[in-house]
Amino acid sequence: GQKGNRSEWKGKEMKGYYDVFLPDGGLRQFEPLWIRTFRYVKLTIETKEEALNVLDFYNIYTAYPLQQKAIFNTSDDRLAKIWDAGWRTARLCALETYMDCPYYEQLQYIGDSRIQALISMYVSGDDRLAKNAISQFYNSLQPMGLTKSSHPSDGNQIIPPFSLLFINMIHDYFMLRDDSIFIKQFIPGIKFILEWFASKIADNGMLGPLPYWNHIDGGTLFKNGSPPGISEGGSAHMSILLAYTIDKAIDMLNFFGHLCDAAYFKTISTSLKENTLELCYNKEKRLIAETPDKRMYSQHTNSIAILAGMFDERDEKIVAQKIITDTTLVQATLYFNFYVFQALKKAGLGNEVINKMNKWSELLDQGFTTFPEHGVNSRSDCHGWSAHPLYDFLNITCGIAPSSPGFKTVEIRPQPGNLSFIKASMPHPLGEILIDIQERKNTASHFKIILPGGLTGKLIYKQNTYLLKDGLNEFILE
Known part of the structure; x- marks a missing residue:
């Protein structure tokens, strides 16, 4: 069934994790063996010959000690409520590592952690979990050239686009912190990942068939969260994401003196953009399709195309406006709106981001006190990546961003x-x-x-x- 308003609990059934304790008649204190995250707690007590006296019930809050140092006050009271719920979400998704969610997997995924690290550095100024996450992901590199999707974990799940987001996460840190010794150690891994993707480029100049689970955004019309063109080749999204990531890598390669590598990868990035535009751009719609057959269009791919600099200034604004208004496009969920909002910012339409906060306001109207994975009917009611309005308010609405590596200058x-x-x-x-x-x-x-x-x-x-x-x-x- 549907979950509905989270503040309405009467007449509803509670499902989820539970602990069973067996009192023996003595004075005892019971606690679970691991953290429990909850909105409500249900106690079911069955006694035999003797009554049971519950003398107290309480919880002890535990999380990574993030401290809120940023402030964001405006003329719109609803944004303050979004800020508070977002910060609660971010805190609950940080313990000894970042976690996608504190209730279910409790895993540090790359797609989630990139956003969580930006929130940490912008709101608290604390970069320790970010550095730990980057190091953990680097340590998860597999012999074929990709990272695991999450780490530390005993599984070996591979999500190729997350390896690209890992490079973007390193670049985020590169721009926000003057820490060359830390960043430099990852250059070999960055090249290793990019070479894996370069080996998958087909004769038409776009990425060919890709193995593994190429998750972009769940809860959408994408099958299992993956855009068209993955198994058969010709995914515009993955081709452009690769080009966009290469450009970020080039910044770091040039900075550390790897000029030949930077020039080599630049040719790959340029070729990917040119061939994807030629094969997937619809001149009538003025949008990039998901594949050369031009059957599907999304906010996702056109947002990444803007971020990758695929259009001139005039066309960039046209595409951005279509991302806002064209409801026939595959719509982004809470998570991928992070990239949609960054695209609007780049195109000069960042003023629209405040209007897009209605999605988060509506969740608060539905009784949420944290932000879910996708929407009202999500499995997870607390997901770190959905707290990105904290970053959006400071980075887009206020417009504060580093303009040189190490945040040595500000724009x-x-x-x-x-x-x-x-x-x-x-x-x-x-x-x-x-x-x-x-x-x-x-x-x-x-x-x-x-x-x-x-x-x-x-x-x-x-x-x-x-x-x-x-x-x-x-x-x-x-």
Whole structure:
């Protein structure tokens, strides 16, 4: 059956994990052998000749000690509620490692952990779980050239796109932390992974048939979460994701002096983009199809295409607008909206992200106190990847992002939507970044930005650029 509103429990049946304790008549204290995550607890007690006295029942909260250092206050009260539920979700999905969910698998998956690491670094400034996750995933590299989908785990599940997201996760850390010694050790593995994918490129210049489970987004029209073109070859999504990831790898290869490798992989990236556009771009729809037969189109693939720089500025906006308005596209779930929102940001339509938060608001209306894996009828009611609005608010709405490796400079490109004011801050390795925006319709807007000592950057607003120094920066802009 359907789960329904999570705040309504009367007349419903509780299913899930349970513990059985057998009292012996003495004074005893019982506890489970491992953590239990719950919204409600049901006690079923059966006695024999003697009554049972329950003197107390309580729980002890345990999680990785993430501390909320970022602040995000706005004119829209619903965003504060999303922020609170998102932070609760993120905390419950972090223990000795990141976990996809605290109730079911409790596994550190790459697709989930990339988002969770960004949340940790943006909201708490704590990068220790992120570094641990990157090291764990690197240690899971298999002899053929791919990582496991999750690690540590005793299983050996392979999800090829997660190996690409692993490289993107390393790049995220590369941009947010000045930690060259840590990053440099992963360069051989990055090349190893990319070579596996390069070996799968077919004669038409796109990726050919791919083995294993190529999960992109569950809970969609994609079969088992995999886009078309996997088993038979010609997946636009995987071809573009590979090109996008290669471009991120090239940043790191050039930084560490691997210039020949960077040039070699650049030719592969360029070829993948050119051939995928030629074979899969529909000039009438002005969208990229999932395969050369042009039968299916999705938010997913067109978002990754924007992020990969497949279009010029004009066409990029057209595609982004279609991602927003065209309901015939395969729609992204909560998880993949992370990439959809980043695409909207790149195309200059990040103002729309605030409107897209309705999905999360509706979950709160359904009684959720954390965010689920896919939607109302998800199995997991608490899934770390669905907490990405925490990152979106700071990275897209406030527009705070590193503009050079190690976060040595900052770019602030606010896309506040219809918010009349924003007061926010986030931790930086040098201190704290504070931003105060007062938007006034039909009049000048007031910006107050404070950067920590030693950090400089730029403010980009309505296609104009303003230099930022460390300390206080104030602008009145029209």
